[in-house]
Amino acid sequence: MATYKQLMAQKEALEAQLAEIRANEVAGVIEQIRNLMVEYNLSLEDIQGKRRRGRPAGSASAKAAEAKEPLPPKYRDPKTGKTWSGRGRAPAWLGKNPNRFLIAEE
Secondary structure, three states: OOOHHHHHHHHHHHHHHHHHHHHHHHHHHHHHHHHHHHHOOOOHHHHHOOOOOOOOOOOHHHHHHHHOOOOOOOEEOOOOOOEEOOOOOOOHHHOOOHHHHEOOOO
């Protein structure tokens, strides 16, 4: 039976052999890629492609959000003067008949 030191020496030798073989194979693969790039007239930009995750910086929706004006109020509570535009959760003061709180259009 092998001792711990012998096994560790074997492990280090195998790891060194693995690193050497991998380096040789990677060099061959890189050479193949370069040959194909020359053959098909490809550049690094062609291979890398464009990043397509999420919205691009400065997209129209971000600018539109800044330019949006608040909606005009559609309902008004005569007691408190609070208003609601009709978007989002309805306030409690609207009750079951919101038509009585409608603001007359001008």
